[in-house]
Amino acid sequence: MAKWITRKDFMKMLGAAGIGYFVGNMVDDLAEKANETSQPAKPDKDSRGFIHAKEDFGVSGNGLFDDTAKLQAAFNEAAQSGLMLYVPKGTYKHTSPLFADGNDFRMFGDGTQTVFKPTYSNADAIVIGNRSNTSMRGSGSKPSGWAKDFAVIGPAPKPNTKSTGIKLNGMRQFRVENTYVSNFDIGYDLINNCFGSSFHNIRALWAGLNVGVNLRTGLQSGNDIQFYNAWLGGEIAAVHISGDGGGYQFWGGQFGNAEKAANSKVPDDQRGVVILGKDYHTNKLGGVANVTVEGVDIENFKYGWAFRAFYEVDLSLRGLGVYANDTKNFPRGFLKMDNAGASNISMLRVPVKGKYAGSRLIEVNGQQSGFCINEIECKYAVTLGGKMQNGGSMLVQSRIQQGQAMYRDDGTSKLLLDNVMLRPRGGRLELSADWGKTWKEIATK
Numbered sequence: 001m002a003k004w005i006t007r008k009d010f011m012k013m014l015g016a017a018g019i020g021y022f023v024g025n026m027v028d029d030l031a032e033k034a035n036e037t038s039q040p041a042k043p044d045k046d047s048r049g050f051i052h053a054k055e056d057f058g059v060s061g062n063g064l065f066d067d068t069a070k071l072q073a074a075f076n077e078a079a080q081s082g083l084m085l086y087v088p089k090g091t092y093k094h095t096s097p098l099f100a101d102g103n104d105f106r107m108f109g110d111g112t113q114t115v116f117k118p119t120y121s122n123a124d125a126i127v128i129g130n131r132s133n134t135s136m137r138g139s140g141s142k143p144s145g146w147a148k149d150f151a152v153i154g155p156a157p158k159p160n161t162k163s164t165g166i167k168l169n170g171m172r173q174f175r176v177e178n179t180y181v182s183n184f185d186i187g188y189d190l191i192n193n194c195f196g197s198s199f200h201n202i203r204a205l206w207a208g209l210n211v212g213v214n215l216r217t218g219l220q221s222g223n224d225i226q227f228y229n230a231w232l233g234g235e236i237a238a239v240h241i242s243g244d245g246g247g248y249q250f251w252g253g254q255f256g257n258a259e260k261a262a263n264s265k266v267p268d269d270q271r272g273v274v275i276l277g278k279d280y281h282t283n284k285l286g287g288v289a290n291v292t293v294e295g296v297d298i299e300n301f302k303y304g305w306a307f308r309a310f311y312e313v314d315l316s317l318r319g320l321g322v323y324a325n326d327t328k329n330f331p332r333g334f335l336k337m338d339n340a341g342a343s344n345i346s347m348l349r350v351p352v353k354g355k356y357a358g359s360r361l362i363e364v365n366g367q368q369s370g371f372c373i374n375e376i377e378c379k380y381a382v383t384l385g386g387k388m389q390n391g392g393s394m395l396v397q398s399r400i401q402q403g404q405a406m407y408r409d410d411g412t413s414k415l416l417l418d419n420v421m422l423r424p425r426g427g428r429l430e431l432s433a434d435w436g437k438t439w440k441e442i443a444t445k
Contacts, residue, residue: 075098085105095118103144111150117155118152123163129170129194144172147166153183154183158235164186165188181202184209190221190222199225199228201229215240223245226248228252234258237271237274238255240280241288243286250293252295254298257271260302269336272307276313299322305333310339312339312340322354324355334394341368347378371402378407379407
């Protein structure tokens, strides 16, 4: 038969130590329950107003684990819900392209401390817009969001696979800001009419890319696309503009190119910091309209040309600083044009300095009667083929016969009209028809 014990006897059996342990556990349990009821609930995406990639989807960002599936889930949620996606600092390994398949996508990180790190070189890293290469969807006539404050770095430089770090697909008036791309064939690419899109303070690293920005034929990229303070480079071109398109403006920043690979098959004469009128993917040629480059420094460029046009172009260059400062691998010159046709080129306040391998700063081939090239307030101080030359007009230096220039050198204002030069001298006007070798006074009566 069981024997019942009293409370007094039970306490005697526990002793002082047992009583303390028993009471202590009761106090801890009560405190834990009180804490659970008093702490606020962890905020979710709806209460905080944006999606947190780590907190809401559990991405690791440690550079070791494969975050592909969780990142894609976060991208999908942001594209479908319209909420902003925040990807905090970390290195995000992914093994296949990430798609933001929506019409209003907004994503931000913690600057270059947020790094997307694909493990492959044969495909794009991030595609914003349509998942497939079609124009069936897109943002229509509406602004379509933005992506900013992150880096995309591939596994190896210049893979020659037409892969892209950041690609826009059918996104109208999309904004890319404070991003950094390296180790792809192409840094930034646009397809299926991304008209009105803009890029701000972007960087495409010289040594890691073949092409910094690729702008495609006609409505493939779209028009009215603007770049502000873009630092762009690539072994072949910082900016590669295909034919049968146009409407591109570049304001400020710096362009250049990098050392060419030992196995490169692109001739030096086909390279340019800015290439116009040739498709990077197909090599198809075509005209380019309405391209403006203003306030850009073109520095540390090698082998080819600052500007290389393969077909008729409409190009405005204003307030550039052009300096070929490499000590070993000299570029060919400033501008070369083939199939120039009825091109219209305007150069305003473009000083050119440095060492060049060619004999002329400008070469023009295939121009027609409507061809026009204007030069105002430009000058050069260069070494061409080992010989130092200074002057006020690149057109005069290069003997371009279908151009107009207004400039000043030798302490005198001068004017070039095709192959005829004019200058004032002692209150009289003089003319030269042999590029300034001899001058004759023009009779005024």
